[in-house]
Amino acid sequence: MASPVGDLPQLSIWVEVGLLVGVPLYAAVFAALFQSLVGYNRLRSSSDIFTAVTLWLLVPLHIGGWLAYQYGGSLEALLLLTIWPYVWLTAVVYGLPRIEQLRSHDDNINFGGIIANIVVFVFAAAIWEHDALTVGIVLGAIIALGAVGLTLIFGVLKFAHFAHGDSMMLSAFVAWLLLNGIIVGERAGSETTLLPVNVNDLPGAESAIWDFSFGYGLIVAMLLAAVLTAGLMVGIDRMVYRRLRKRKSDIVIFAIASLGLAFVMRSVILIFWGPTPRLYTPGIRNRIDLPFDVSLLADQVFILAAAFVVTAVVYVLLFRTKLGKAMRAMADNPDLARISGIDTDRIITWTWAVSGCLIAIAGVLLALQAHLDSELGFTLLLPLFAAAIVGGLGNPLGALVGGFVVGITQEVAVTFDFLSPGYKFSVAFAVLILILVVRPRGLFGERS
Amino acid sequence: MTDAKPAPVLEAKDIVAGYGEVDILHGVSVTVHGGEMVAIIGPNGAGKSTLLRAIFGLLNARRGQVSLKGQDITNRAPDELVLRGLSYVPQVDNVFPSLTILENLEMGAFVRETGLAERLDRVFSLFPDLTDRRGEKAGRLSGGQRQMLALGRALMLDPDVLLLDEPSASLSPKMVDMIFDRINVINAEGTGVLLVEQNAREALSVCHRGYVLATGENRLEGAAKSLLDNEEVGKLYLGA
Incomplete structure (x- = not known):
């Protein structure tokens, strides 16, 4: 059966390097954007940036990138893409009700992020391993x-x-x-x-x-x-x-x-x-x-x-x-x-x-x-x-x-x-x- | 009895106590009569909190005697004291943050098996704010609500005397009024109260009698009103 996204080509080493460097950069920008959106407009410390970046995007993206590299173009790559809405869903479910709390309890972002990552990890493991x-x-x-x-x-x-x-x-x-x-x-x-x-x-x-x-x-x-x-x-x-x-x-x-x-x-x-x-x-x-x-x-x-x-x-x-x-x-x-x-x-x-x-x-x-x-x-x-x-x-x-x-x-x-x-x-x-x-x-x- | 005053419920005589080698209290005496509300005021380091801890057996009294309803309770363990009718509310860390409000109150009644429901009703009627939040963790409460819960926990055994260490500390003025109002109600229902306060004017305006401690010794004592009017007290502690 042909996959709707087509077969992904095998990724080169440069793509992987790009993932390693580009993803954190992208995630940092995203994190800043996200935090300003929820009115948390001051990145208080480097650990906040680290946290937001790692938890919300970096880990899922890395897992995704690695898996795409492993399974380039197959059904698994499709599943990888379908994981994204799920990540977003988790982020929204954990993020939205807590936006108010975020202003006072700034570490709920960590909690939600960790849980989101655990869920994604277990979900990915359930599919592949x-x-x-x-x-x-x-x-x-x-x-x-x-x-x-x-x-x-x-x-x-x-x-x-x-x-x-x-x-x-x-x-x-x-x-x-x-x-x-x-x-x-x-x-x-x-x-x-x-x-x-x-x-x-x-x-x-x-x-x-x-x-x-x-x-x-x-x-x-x-x-x-x-x-x-x-x-x-x-x-x-x-x-x-x-x-x-x-x-x-x-x-x-x-x-x-x-x-x-x-x-x-x-x-x-x-x-x-x-x-x-x-x-x-x-x-x-x-x-x-x-x-x-x-x-x-x-x-x-x-x-x-x-x-x-x-x-x-x-x-x-x-x-x-x-x-x-x-x-x-x-x-x-x-x-x-x-x-x-x-x-x-x-x-x-x-x-x-x-x-x-x-x-x-x-x-x-x-x-x-x-x-x-x-x-x-x-x-x-x-x-x-x-x-x-x-x-x-x-x-x-x-x-x-x-x-x-x-x-x-x-x-x-x-x-x-x-x-x-x-x-x-x-x-x-x-x-x-x-x-x-x-x-x-x-x-x-x-x-x- | 010819004496109009009710018999003393709690009597601490000549208490000497301290930490390590150092004595902080050098023979302090206080008395609480039945249904009375008594304030202990004094400057920082006067030994006010130390006195409460010594009365409650958390700190060994090296000399002196504490008696409750005529029976000697010097240096007894807290579980015996709460059964005999003495409760203590520390100034800080006075709730169990990861337990719910209901569980906090249950812990206040740990030593007794029966009558939990009625006492819970009484506490919830005293502090209606806690009623709707009984399933919530105490760690999420505001400072004022925490203080209410701490009082509620101490009331779960219907004590004869309640020892309160700075119940108004770090509360907003509105909350201070509210807490003192509740303490007044508790006292009016017959519970003796011995409270330590930094906030001397507020404390004396609600209490019947007061003691002034300084450097671990009794300095002055008398009716709260007379202490409020006293020139020395006014100069030293009331900023008049």
Whole structure:
């Protein structure tokens, strides 16, 4: 079928150079025009120009230019052109109602722009790299669960919990232990059964449900691990962090203490289960086909469903219960929470318990997506922090969105020819830096 | 009882408190009788806010005694104090910005399980401006509305005495009148009020009694009217 715009010729290197130089120039002029149109007639600082340019035009145009170069003249080029009205629509939808606010809240332009870009990015990924997008969403869900716990801890206790990734892996291994009761033996290759009774002994616990590679045993083990991890986190708080609080230690001390605990947890994994990567079940992993040419592992469907359920529960907890509201209140203003008579010690305990549950579930889901590996937790720390900061530290909703942004960007970015998959985690870092430059308080962070 | 005055509800005697090694208060005493509205005025650095913090147990009183309804409450934790009937509104950061107005008020009643609805009704009837905006985040409120919300939060437990740290700070004159008018209504309904004010004339014109602090010591005390007419007070703080 002939495309209505005709076939675009393959672009030369000069066109690409032109895009690199011309587009920013054009965008700068456009930004100035746009700002004067909405009565924001003074470019207050260079960062405003940078922001407006990058957010409203530069990134979509660059993606567009690059893709046009890749797909010159094909159906994709047509789709590229059809993206434009969409970009404009987003710009108008986010821009127009906020024009009045723009005069007083000059950074809504950033927020609208970032959201517009995320939407365009996800939209483009859905067209060209939908396999990577699918994996990104699965990974994003896992990161989001971890990041929500991380951001809760940060909100209430105000320190960076560096043991988050390793706690995730430790609880994944705890679930593994509960499942089959095994730790490694004294010599390599030998195994010792530690638990007299384990979850897989339950009748039918191992027979696979639907197309999953596991039976209900894994779900039971996951929930048990959640309870145990919640207890462990509360215990650690009593033994370590509460003592630091009583001494009124500096925030840095808390963070370093958590880093120490991270090493302890990783060593515990190595001592009990060794460095060999493991899987929950040896079973075959079925792939299922969904509409729109999407196919993913049945286990990944479980991951998404579980993440969705847990997120819903956490939402209800935080926004509909007194306890959750008190957690948010404490994250907002700890002094006022105390003045209001909120028992801050109790809230801290509950925060650890809730985060512990989130840690365990995220850990098991991570191990299900990848595998059980002592190193995996620490590697995940960067994406976790990136997600929490992108969303706005201390804001659970932000951490959720941030998790998906980081997960999807990571997976989609490494499908580009110039980026090897080894750079996956540096993509998270790049996203983090971008957000810190453009909107330091994160997407949903409150202005301080 | 032969004494016409109602019994003291809140009594702070000889309070010595400060930060680090330095004492800011050198034995200050104030009393609030039932249903009374009392102002503490004085120059910057007199220790007015420090006194409120010491009464509310946010700052350790090194000497002296605070009692509420005859019971000793010196250096008790805030969650115990709010249950016993004392509430405190700090001068700044006195709302939870990312919580809605309704949630802010709920947090004010955190320690009690029952009767939330009636107390919410009372607060909303005192501050009708907040009623329509109950689902909005407190961070979006104007300065005056924030102050109303802060008062509302403190009222959620029906306190016997309300401690207010500069309720009129950084508000427009119109808003100051409005806030003092509301405080008057709260007081008329039987809540004792102890407020610290920079804005001495305004404070004394609405309060029953006043204390003048200077350099961490009681300087003068008496009926608000007499303090307003007092020459020394006039010269020092009222710019007369």
